[in-house]
Amino acid sequence: MDLVFPHTFVPWFRAVAPYIHAYRGKTFVVGMTGELIAAGRLNLFVQDLAILHAMGVRLVLVHGFRPQVDEQLQAKGQVSKFAQGRRITDSVALDCAQEAAGQLRFEIEAAFSQGLPNTPMANSTVRVISGNFLTARPVGIVDGVDFLSSGVVRKVDAGAIRRAMDIGAIVLLSPFGFSPTGEAFNLSMEDVAVATAAALQADKLLFLTETGGIRETPDDPESPIDTELALADAERLLATMPPASLPTDPSFYLQHCVAACRAGVERSHILPFATDGAVLLEVFTHDGIGTMVVDEKLESLREATSDDVGGILQLIEPFERDGTLVKRDRTEIERDIDGYTVIEHDGVIFGCAALYPYPEARTAEMAALTVSPQVQGQGDGDKILKRVEQRARAMGLDSIFVLTTRTMHWFIKRGFTVVDPDWLPDARKRKYNWDRRSQVLVKRLS
Incomplete structure (x- = not known):
């Protein structure tokens, strides 16, 4: 063999x-x-x-x-x-x-x-x-x-x-x-x-x-x-x-x-x-x-459930390994699963994103936006982004922001603007990794 x-x-x-x-x-x-x-x-x-x-x-x-x-x-x-x-x-x-x-x-x-x-x-x-x-x-x-x-x-x-x-x-x-x-x-x-x-x-x-x-x-x-x-x-x-x-x-x-x-x-x-x-x-x-x-x-765009944790982990793991995403363990995803949006084709998860709100600052972070290489270029990322924006508006928030080291231009094309890390809400600024030097981009929802 x-x-x-x-x-x-x-x-x-x-x-x-x-x-x-x-x-x-x-x-x-x-x-x-x-x-x-x-x-x-x-x-x-x-x-x-x-x-x-x-x-x-x-x-x-x-x-x-x-x-x-x-x-x-x-x-x-x-x-x-x-x-x-x-x-x-x-x-x-x-x-x-x-x-x-x-x-x-x-x-x-x-x-x-x-x-x-x-x-x-x-x-x-x-x-x-x-x-x-x-x-x-x-x-x-x-x-x-x-x-x-x-x-x-x-x-x-x-x-x-x-x-x-x-x-x-x-x-x-x-x-x-x-x-x-x-x-x-x-x-x-x-x-x-x-x-x-x-x-x-x-x-x-x-x-x-x-x-x-x-x-x-x-x-x-x-x-x-x-x-x-x-x-x-x-x-x-x-x-x-x-x-x-x-x-x-x-x-x-x-x-x-x-x-x-x-x-x-x-x-x-x-x-x-x-x-x-x-x-x-x-x-x-x-x-x-x-x-x-x-x-x-065939795609189904929906909020995630606890049954999706394994599929999300499998999807994001290659991007964590090459440094595109910050590593998240299973416990963290299970804890935050209500904030995830997923897109699936024929019952298989091909994309996801998480939304972490900061109500006191009337904003939210969109994190772990991931689309499988098998379907990249088919618009799944835009569909997930649109759903995340809808969820943020439903919470009464004025904006969403992302931190990225490699996909800045993708977000800029979709209405995000680059801001200084000092813009971040205080609770998020305390967790900012200055060594990673991620770009901070914001999109207004009004």
């Missing part, structure tokens, strides 16, 4: 531990395109889902089958017909879809049954349950196009799916539904995934796609992926995009993510199936790898 392995593995595992805690017992609906299977990535993808399952995540897997149905039609000398991004399903296409669905269901169940040594599937027992969980209705005639046996989801049997997950099974859904009279309809994987996630009020909906996310400049294929879109921003962006006619169109999966969030699914993701481990990278790292649409920003 490489001698440096413990030094890389241990910090990494500690970093993902909060996500493991956060997602235990949560429900994820995963939409997998047929292209993923056609690309030969099924086994590795199933292994990643098995890891999530082992960590206590409740999973519903919805598979697509577009290329498989196309292949079946081609073998029969037929041509695939699409309109408005949806397949027109005649009797031949319906037979091909049923055949493809049966074959893929067999392949997926077989992949989950492989307890291969030296893989994440070793010693695993993953039960897969599928069935007639979906009721469907016909699409009908839209803009003059008769979609024949193509359908949309009418109802999801959420209770039956939950009971299956309660016994530890992964639920597998094919894009097929039946009417109350037994008529079969070919559905789209995306429609099934959105309807299922909404019915279950899932914690996450994840699409594994060819596109892999929304570019910051959608028309530029070289621009970086936009890792997070608030629902309102996603809706505005969608309104500027042409209607999707192909799954590779940027708006195709974005419209489904928006629909899911509107229906109460808090987070919807678009991930690249071409990237090995895409689901794990998205779920267990802060920035992820694809685009996430959220019905509200």
Whole structure:
């Protein structure tokens, strides 16, 4: 074993531990395109889902089958017909879809049954349950196009799916539904995934796609992926995009993510199936790898509680070690915890600051303002500062001040001015460390 392995593995595992805690017992609906299977990535993808399952995540897997149905039609000398991004399903296409669905269901169940040594599937027992969980209705005639046996989801049997997950099974859904009279309809994987996630009020909906996310400049294929879109921003962006006619169109999966969030699914993701481990990278790292649409920003800005002491210590310790911050011990933080403000992302603290009031001087010190290097530059420091200012105003104070040796210019840009240490309230002046020679900066709150 490489001698440096413990030094890389241990910090990494500690970093993902909060996500493991956060997602235990949560429900994820995963939409997998047929292209993923056609690309030969099924086994590795199933292994990643098995890891999530082992960590206590409740999973519903919805598979697509577009290329498989196309292949079946081609073998029969037929041509695939699409309109408005949806397949027109005649009797031949319906037979091909049923055949493809049966074959893929067999392949997926077989992949989950492989307890291969030296893989994440070793010693695993993953039960897969599928069935007639979906009721469907016909699409009908839209803009003059008769979609024949193509359908949309009418109802999801959420209770039956939950009971299956309660016994530890992964639920597998094919894009097929039946009417109350037994008529079969070919559905789209995306429609099934959105309807299922909404019915279950899932914690996450994840699409594994060819596109892999929304570019910051959608028309530029070289621009970086936009890792997070608030629902309102996603809706505005969608309104500027042409209607999707192909799954590779940027708006195709974005419209489904928006629909899911509107229906109460808090987070919807678009991930690249071409990237090995895409689901794990998205779920267990802060920035992820694809685009996430959220019905509200994930950061939570709030006053700290005693449960946050450990997270605050972990956050500020590197800055104390390099001298940016004055060292504070656990007892001191526990004593003053009511004065701390924290910002967290997905339950992990990424920023904090403390407020120490001096009412007799109508001012307060803001101390230990810290933002994790992982999110610096994203505005968390400004949000914490604004909340601290609000707390100080609520106390009837006229100003706040900071002592700093390295970040003077950051505060000056935000309305602080440099003053002589003699300006400090008497109680704070007695504790001033003249050897450290910290700059004193003040901001008026009026």
